[in-house]
Amino acid sequence: MYDPLRRPEIVLSIQTCFATDSPDFSDMNKLHNLIASMCTHPDDETVQILENGVSDRARFSFKMFRFTESFSYIYLHCEVKVCNSTAETCVGSQGLCHGGEWERKKRSAEEAAPSPGDTQQFISRGPLIAYMQENAGEGRVQVESNQNHPLY
Structure with missing residues (x-):
């Protein structure tokens, strides 16, 4: 079915993603870059x-x-962008994926706050709870969230 509002050049791009022990993405006390x-x-x-x-x-x-440390919860925080694939770079290329600036810089709440019309926003999910299944000896992840959006 044709959707006149659907524009295939408009895509979703994950810019950064990291895990912390806090539901607040600007609290980077403990951080694991993804x-x-x-x-x-x-x-x-x-x-x-x-x-x-x-x-x-x-x-x-x-x-x-x-x-x-024995933190009970892990939270995922991703900076995503609605991107026009015909006008800007929306996907990492192998040449750019190695040797770049990898350090996650702390940002003030004012810097991290979204501005009107900004196509780049932070989304957060969690807590994620890791536990071991006793019989199988394998790890499982449970996602607890009161948000109605799936974790992709």
Whole structure:
């Protein structure tokens, strides 16, 4: 069915994604980088970008972890952008994915606050709770969220 409002050049792009022990994305007391500059972060080789900057959804996977301290919860925070793929770079390229600036810089709440018309926003999900299944000896992840949006 033809949708006149659907524009295939308008895509969703994950710019950065990281995990913290806090539901507040600007609280970076404990931080684990997953995606930076639209590319997998070199500190975590388990991250796989499944879809990014090519459609109206973005997906990635990673092996669940726990922070070395005994934090009960992990929260995912991703900076996503609604991107025009014909006018701007919406997907990381291999040439740009290595050797770039990987350090996550702390930002003040004013810098991180979205401005009207901005196509780049932070979304957060969690808490994610990692637990071991007793019989199988394998890790499982439980997502608890009161938001009505799926975790992709």
